[in-house]
Amino acid sequence: QSILDGVIKLVQDGDTQFSMEPRDVPDDKMKKEYDFIIVGAGTAGCVLANRLSENPAWSVLVIEAGRSENFLMDMPILANYLQFTETNWRSYKDVLPYFKKVENFSVPEYQDPRYHSNDGYLSVSYAPYKTKIADAILEASQQNGLNLVDYNGPTQTGVSRLQVSMRDGVRESASRGYLHPISRRPNLHMKKYSMVQKILIDPKTKKSLWSGVRTSGTNLQDLSQKGGDCIRWSYQLASTSHAKRNWPQETPDIPRDTSAQQLESRLITNENLKLYLNHHKGPMSVPGGCEVLVFHDFSNPNDVDGYPEIELLFQGGSIVSDPILRKDFGITDKIYDRVYKPIQDAETFMVFPMLLRPKSKGRIMLKDNSYKTKPMIYPNYFAHQQDMDTILKGVRLVLNITSQPALQALGTKLHDIPIPQCSDKAFGSDDYFNCMTRYFTFTIYHHSGTCKMGAPTDKTAVVDPRLRVYGVKNLRVIDASIIPEIPAAHTNSPTFMIAEKGADMIKEDWGYRN
Numbered sequence: 001q002s003i004l005d006g007v008i009k010l011v012q013d014g015d016t017q018f019s020m021e022p023r024d025v026p027d028d029k030m031k032k033e034y035d036f037i038i039v040g041a042g043t044a045g046c047v048l049a050n051r052l053s054e055n056p057a058w059s060v061l062v063i064e065a066g067r068s069e070n071f072l073m074d075m076p077i078l079a080n081y082l083q084f085t086e087t088n089w090r091s092y093k094d095v096l097p098y099f100k101k102v103e104n105f106s107v108p109e110y111q112d113p114r115y116h117s118n119d120g121y122l123s124v125s126y127a128p129y130k131t132k133i134a135d136a137i138l139e140a141s142q143q144n145g146l147n148l149v150d151y152n153g154p155t156q157t158g159v160s161r162l163q164v165s166m167r168d169g170v171r172e173s174a175s176r177g178y179l180h181p182i183s184r185r186p187n188l189h190m191k192k193y194s195m196v197q198k199i200l201i202d203p204k205t206k207k208s209l210w211s212g213v214r215t216s217g218t219n220l221q222d223l224s225q226k227g228g229d230c231i232r233w234s235y236q237l238a239s240t241s242h243a244k245r246n247w248p249q250e251t252p253d254i255p256r257d258t259s260a261q262q263l264e265s266r267l268i269t270n271e272n273l274k275l276y277l278n279h280h281k282g283p284m285s286v287p288g289g290c291e292v293l294v295f296h297d298f299s300n301p302n303d304v305d306g307y308p309e310i311e312l313l314f315q316g317g318s319i320v321s322d323p324i325l326r327k328d329f330g331i332t333d334k335i336y337d338r339v340y341k342p343i344q345d346a347e348t349f350m351v352f353p354m355l356l357r358p359k360s361k362g363r364i365m366l367k368d369n370s371y372k373t374k375p376m377i378y379p380n381y382f383a384h385q386q387d388m389d390t391i392l393k394g395v396r397l398v399l400n401i402t403s404q405p406a407l408q409a410l411g412t413k414l415h416d417i418p419i420p421q422c423s424d425k426a427f428g429s430d431d432y433f434n435c436m437t438r439y440f441t442f443t444i445y446h447h448s449g450t451c452k453m454g455a456p457t458d459k460t461a462v463v464d465p466r467l468r469v470y471g472v473k474n475l476r477v478i479d480a481s482i483i484p485e486i487p488a489a490h491t492n493s494p495t496f497m498i499a500e501k502g503a504d505m506i507k508e509d510w511g512y513r514n
């Protein structure tokens with residue numbers, strides 16, 4: 001099959017997906033009042049829309065600033081590209097049941113019902129492809145003393161392939177997982193391309209139900225809530241880290257190059273595109289090219305139940321394999337030509353050491369009270385020396401892993417042209433890596449903690465443990481912003497959990513029993 005066949009199939013798939021998405025409610029069908037208004041159909045909003053509309057007696061409106069998903073978002077390899085589109089913008093036993101409630105887990109070797117379930121809306125699986133370099137990295141990590149683990153199971157520290165939210169080689173977003181199956185529920189209304197400008201609060205009663213939500217859509221002015229909770233999304237910020245997951249061998253009927261030196265560092269090729277478009281398989285089903293991760297606790301390296309400080313994210317291919325990655329990392333042509341061009345014909349892979357429990361905290365501030373003004377974001381990376389020390393240990397761990405026989409057998413060597421800003425330091429020294437860290441750091445968007453959950457005595461807390469905004473009635477924040485301390489993990493999965501638990505809290509508080 002040709003690329004053209006694949007493109008036609010992709011468009012057809014996209015059309016099918018589009019038809020499964022909840023339609024916008026026509027203006028004349030809009031109600032004057034809703035029991036629940038959900039602002040934002042992101043990860044948390046989709047879960048809440050599904051769970052609250054389970055009660056047919058409740059009316060639910062979702063207002064989303066963005067547009068519909070499109071078929072290009074299905075392709076796992078393009079995950080990094082979405083940020084350049086408009087799209088981007090220890091309470092363990094209580095939360096474990098909600099993590100399980102989210103997932104339909106199909107990683108064959110870790111089917112442990114204590115930690116995983118198959119009943120949830122969100123498919124979690126391996127990507128249907130892995131490169132040879134992934135095998136070598138897994139082996140080298142174990143040669144370096146790390147255990148192979150299910151990092152979403154009993155033990156987080158160790159090495160693993162990535163577990164990803166994906167079904168049959170197609171990305172599964174919150175909307176795909178939670179909204180498509182219930183898109184015809186009559187009590188669930190959706191409005192896209194509508195931006196909530198303000199939540200109006202009665203100054204006397206402090207209730208958000210007095211006037212409700214005002215949006216940029218002309219027909220939504222002064223929409224009111226009857227007596228339900230209003231759930232608000234808010235901007236989030238805190239620190240860095242990222243997550244992705246695991247994969248099995250490709251299905252045997254798909255042809256692939258078996259040459260030992262072919263490391264498939266060029267993921268986006270015509271052949272791979274054909275394979276993905278026609279079969280949803282091959283290297284382009286690898287999410288963002290990320291294949292293997294390591295979670296490591298430097299303080300207790302031998303503790304199987306360690307609390308990791310660093311994550312290493314191994315990516316097949318590198319800055320030279322894909323022109324978008326240069327843009328991703330803000331690398332200028334001048335630096336590219338000097339540092340990376342010399343290896344553009346080599347087989348390469350890349351590793352990100354990621355700080356999981358940063359001591360440095362950023363802040364976000366509003367410039368004014370217009371919803372149109374972008375907020376001021378101060379990341380404040382590496383304000384705390386300990387964060388820099390941890391990254392340096394992470395770099396050393398990468399070098400130890402790459403010096404193991406499994407990777408040495410492939411001739412692995414560190415690319416040793418220094419970046420110009422740090423060329424006065426001895427290449428490979430602590431000074432060099434510290435310097436490079438300051439110049440070559442980026443976020444992977446795990447912002448959280450701006451509407452922190454906390455006790456009434458905590459002056460920095462915005463919501464109480466039932467996610468109600470302090471000082472305001474009928475207003476909850478249920479999303480990644482309520483996370484009080486960034487977890488030693490990626491944030492999407494905890495956000496699903498928060499939304500599932502938040503939905504149950506609302507149901508309990510409003511006397512609904514399923």
Ligand SMILES: Cc1cc2nc3c(=O)[nH]c(=O)nc-3n(C[C@H](O)[C@H](O)[C@H](O)COP(=O)(O)OP(=O)(O)OC[C@H]3O[C@@H](n4cnc5c(N)ncnc54)[C@H](O)[C@@H]3O)c2cc1C
Nearest residue numbers: 040041042043044064065195196243445479480490491492
């Ligand atoms: C590029 C990128 C890659 C990422 N990759 C990963 C990953 O691989 N793994 C992982 O675990 N996490 C990842 N994350 C983080 C993860 O996406 C977030 O933690 C998660 O989406 C947070 O969910 P949320 O519901 O709090 O917010 P969001 O999912 O951001 O949802 C907020 C929604 O509200 C809408 N909205 C905002 N303001 C308004 C308004 N005024 N009116 C109406 N609608 C509004 C937005 O359009 C959006 O749809 C990534 C994030 C980014 C940006």
